[in-house]
Amino acid sequence: MGRQTCVISAGFSEHASKRSDVSMPEMVSEAIEDCLKKVPGLELKDIDAFVNGNMPAFEGANIPELWMTDWLGARNKPLLRVTTGGTTGGSVAIAGYYTVAAGLPGVDTVLAVAFEQQSQGDTSVGLASVALGEMTAISSLGLPIEKLRRLVSAGAAIGIASYQATNYMRKSKITEEDLARVVVQNRRNAAKNWYTHLKMPNLTIQDVLDTPYISFPLRYGMVCPASDGACAMLFTTEEKAKEWADIPVYVNGVASVANQTAIVGYNAAGAGQLDPSEQLGSQLSADLAFKQAGISFPRKEIDYAEVYAPFPNQELMWVEKLGLFEMNTATAMYKAGVTAVNGELPINSSGGVNSTNAIGASAMERPAEAALQIMGKAGNQVKKAVHTSLGHGWGGIINLITMMVMADEPQRKFR
Amino acid sequence: MEKVGIVGYFYVKMKPELDYGRYDLVFETVRGALDSAGLKKKDLTTVISCTNDYYDGRTISNAFCVEPGGAYLVDESKVEMDGPHAVLYALMRILSGNHKLALVWAGSTPSCFPYDSTQLYATDPTWERPTELLNQMVSGGLQMKAYMNKYGIKVEDIAKVAVKNHKNAAKNELANPEAQLPNISINDVLKSDIMSDPVTELMYAQPCDGMAALLLAPEKQALKITENPVWIKGVGWNQETYYLGDRNLHESKAMELASKMAFKSAGITAKDVDVAELFEHFAHEELIFSEAIGFAEKGKGSKLNSEINGDLPINPSGGAIGGNAPCATGLIRMIEAVKQLQGKAQGYQVKDAKIAVASGQVGFCAQNSILYVLEKGGN
Numbered sequence A: 001m002g003r004q005t006c007v008i009s010a011g012f013s014e015h016a017s018k019r020s021d022v023s024m025p026e027m028v029s030e031a032i033e034d035c036l037k038k039v040p041g042l043e044l045k046d047i048d049a050f051v052n053g054n055m056p057a058f059e060g061a062n063i064p065e066l067w068m069t070d071w072l073g074a075r076n077k078p079l080l081r082v083t084t085g086g087t088t089g090g091s092v093a094i095a096g097y098y099t100v101a102a103g104l105p106g107v108d109t110v111l112a113v114a115f116e117q118q119s120q121g122d123t124s125v126g127l128a129s130v131a132l133g134e135m136t137a138i139s140s141l142g143l144p145i146e147k148l149r150r151l152v153s154a155g156a157a158i159g160i161a162s163y164q165a166t167n168y169m170r171k172s173k174i175t176e177e178d179l180a181r182v183v184v185q186n187r188r189n190a191a192k193n194w195y196t197h198l199k200m201p202n203l204t205i206q207d208v209l210d211t212p213y214i215s216f217p218l219r220y221g222m223v224c225p226a227s228d229g230a231c232a233m234l235f236t237t238e239e240k241a242k243e244w245a246d247i248p249v250y251v252n253g254v255a256s257v258a259n260q261t262a263i264v265g266y267n268a269a270g271a272g273q274l275d276p277s278e279q280l281g282s283q284l285s286a287d288l289a290f291k292q293a294g295i296s297f298p299r300k301e302i303d304y305a306e307v308y309a310p311f312p313n314q315e316l317m318w319v320e321k322l323g324l325f326e327m328n329t330a331t332a333m334y335k336a337g338v339t340a341v342n343g344e345l346p347i348n349s350s351g352g353v354n355s356t357n358a359i360g361a362s363a364m365e366r367p368a369e370a371a372l373q374i375m376g377k378a379g380n381q382v383k384k385a386v387h388t389s390l391g392h393g394w395g396g397i398i399n400l401i402t403m404m405v406m407a408d409e410p411q412r413k414f415r
Numbered sequence B: 001m002e003k004v005g006i007v008g009y010f011y012v013k014m015k016p017e018l019d020y021g022r023y024d025l026v027f028e029t030v031r032g033a034l035d036s037a038g039l040k041k042k043d044l045t046t047v048i049s050c051t052n053d054y055y056d057g058r059t060i061s062n063a064f065c066v067e068p069g070g071a072y073l074v075d076e077s078k079v080e081m082d083g084p085h086a087v088l089y090a091l092m093r094i095l096s097g098n099h100k101l102a103l104v105w106a107g108s109t110p111s112c113f114p115y116d117s118t119q120l121y122a123t124d125p126t127w128e129r130p131t132e133l134l135n136q137m138v139s140g141g142l143q144m145k146a147y148m149n150k151y152g153i154k155v156e157d158i159a160k161v162a163v164k165n166h167k168n169a170a171k172n173e174l175a176n177p178e179a180q181l182p183n184i185s186i187n188d189v190l191k192s193d194i195m196s197d198p199v200t201e202l203m204y205a206q207p208c209d210g211m212a213a214l215l216l217a218p219e220k221q222a223l224k225i226t227e228n229p230v231w232i233k234g235v236g237w238n239q240e241t242y243y244l245g246d247r248n249l250h251e252s253k254a255m256e257l258a259s260k261m262a263f264k265s266a267g268i269t270a271k272d273v274d275v276a277e278l279f280e281h282f283a284h285e286e287l288i289f290s291e292a293i294g295f296a297e298k299g300k301g302s303k304l305n306s307e308i309n310g311d312l313p314i315n316p317s318g319g320a321i322g323g324n325a326p327c328a329t330g331l332i333r334m335i336e337a338v339k340q341l342q343g344k345a346q347g348y349q350v351k352d353a354k355i356a357v358a359s360g361q362v363g364f365c366a367q368n369s370i371l372y373v374l375e376k377g378g379n
Helices: A026-037 A085-101 A123-132 A134-139 A145-155 A157-172 A178-191 A205-209 A236-243 A279-292 A313-323 A328-337 A359-373 B023-038 B083-095 B115-120 B136-151 B156-171 B186-191 B219-225 B251-267 B283-293 B329-340
Strands: A007-013 A049-053 A077-082 A110-117 A213-215 A226-235 A249-255 A304-306 A389-394 A402-406 B004-011 B046-050 B075-078 B101-108 B194-196 B210-218 B230-238 B275-279 B355-362 B369-376
Touching: A007 A026, A007 A085, A007 A236, A007 A359, A026 A110, A026 A226, A049 A085, A049 A178, A077 B083, A077 B230, A077 B369, A085 A123, A085 A134, A085 A226, A085 A359, A085 A402, A085 B075, A085 B083, A110 A359, A123 A236, A157 A213, A157 A313, A178 A205, A178 A313, A178 A328, A226 A236, A226 A359, A279 A313, A279 A389, A279 A402, A279 B101, A313 A328, A313 A389, A313 B075, A328 B283, A328 B369, A359 A389, A359 A402, B004 B023, B004 B329, B023 B101, B023 B210, B046 B083, B075 B083, B083 B101, B083 B210, B083 B329, B083 B355, B083 B369, B101 B329, B115 B136, B136 B156, B136 B194, B136 B283, B156 B186, B156 B283, B210 B219, B210 B329, B230 B251, B230 B329, B251 B283, B251 B355, B251 B369, B275 B329, B329 B355, B329 B369
Parallel strands: A049 A077, A049 A110, A304 A389, B046 B075, B046 B101, B275 B355
Antiparallel strands: A007 A226, A007 A249, A110 A226, A249 A402, A389 A402, B004 B210, B004 B230, B101 B210, B230 B369, B355 B369
């Protein structure tokens, strides 16, 4: 059952805090154009089906792929919409993989598109409803409405991330300087990648530490920007990939194992006060994806990783949880330059989510960048040869995960 | 296409207002589906949910349904369309060979959100939203008028469909009680309030609360779980352009292409179909769809005898007019088609049904349509 799926191209739109020079469909078609132009000979008519997604509440547009049909090039074509919060892009990419892998008759080449134009709406309002739904649960604890409002403003992404950061810092005994080091690496990398948002080629650790706190230990200079942008990936069968691409990238493992909602502690679904830096879901996702891909020693076998880290503590946490480094050793690796562009295991050479975050697109940009590194076509190409790479995403209320493991060789069962 | 079986299903009785919370509803539905197959949560390898953040009034609404939806530590995702689209994704996951048992759940509670306001947010934000002129209802009115004008159809012919579906709904105990009208007449339909001329209240599938779930398994596993699975033989889905002025509203291009794809992969034609469950937002859409699928010639849909004991029974369960729970409606069509094939549609059973089709839709005038071909398995 099933068949091998390959990535043959990936494209991006220009990212910025306000892409007011283009409408949402125009921005999306920028990414599609960039994706298709990398595959000479392939035209829009060769695409059999579409998968897309964004976070509707962040730009105030529900099911926008309906009115964007013609700009996507999807008129009279099969189209599927997948949305899962922060992981939307990753979920869309995984759905693109499955659309090909299923082997449905007449569906060989699939264009996956993920996008977000946050300047069109208000992301914080969209995120507030994530926390507001817990109003009854919180008021049952006796909190007055004024305090509740304050909780909500801190209850969006950064509210959760700061709990996660302090937990992780306590366990791995790292300092704020170690967090800033991750930021510096990301933003300097972003300066070399054409489409990124925050390009800071001369950023220093001290610059980051001089910015004010938003929520301890996360400072203004450490958190991701809110970007407008889009990403597209092209999936197809092994036969067609060999015809169209010089180096087809084989998608060998995908997973999105969900953890419980109660991870935040006060959720109505449970009373559990869990450690948000534990991330059982990500560990199981990694296990599942690596198992499918036949990878037993990720630390040795993975050549490049793109992890979804809007906040620097998460980058350190994820690379450990995904099995790329031993627990509590990530900081030492960043210090030693192992994760730099010319390092032994480069991480987020694209600049990562920390430098560019068009939410719906971000989790797709991770596998997209990881695929381009194998093809040798990435904006900030690493020095070493990349044979195996992974793209990761997180979302929901830190309980959803996406993983995509890729290689320049097919999955064992299809060899 | 390799065989994938439907091995379990459940849906709660639809009501204008269900008196319990969404998480309870999700849990009851998912538990019901697992119980119907005699399985446990631990047997699930993947869960696909189908809701809409705007309908739920909550960003990333699937993140909060992980536990009640059976997705804790399970490979999970969400499709933001109609239920059958979520089944499509689950089907793909099974066909890929990565998964052995997939759960799909879908539904919403329109009693808690203003359904028509959410429609406004689905319009083109530059040209249409500021005018607030277009929504599901208005587009339905234009579609019906276009259909009547093109083929010279009388409004009574369309009211007849509404009468049939309301009467069928009365036989289906899970249908929305407000739509269960055993004594309705064509005159009642025509005299009910005008929603968007010429669509009247009783021609419209009123949104109501509801939730549905379905279990899928590959052939080998399906036969271990149940003696009479229903096989998914083919599926087709398609999206036409958005702007109403660019479309021929008297036909459904999306459904035409979707049914072509579904029949091709199933290796059958429209003539082989014994029963159809179609998601009709309005009475006239049932006619447009039955023409697009090929049950009748263009413009001749109303001539087809689609009663339960007719030539080709359409919506014996009452269809979406019998209960329209956004996101779940199409999935309920699938479940009702499965019931017909298994002979479990008590009170509205179609005789000797071997092959059924079921459809779902998204968007104004069914911009995105999906059609399944289902085949009776076992004895």
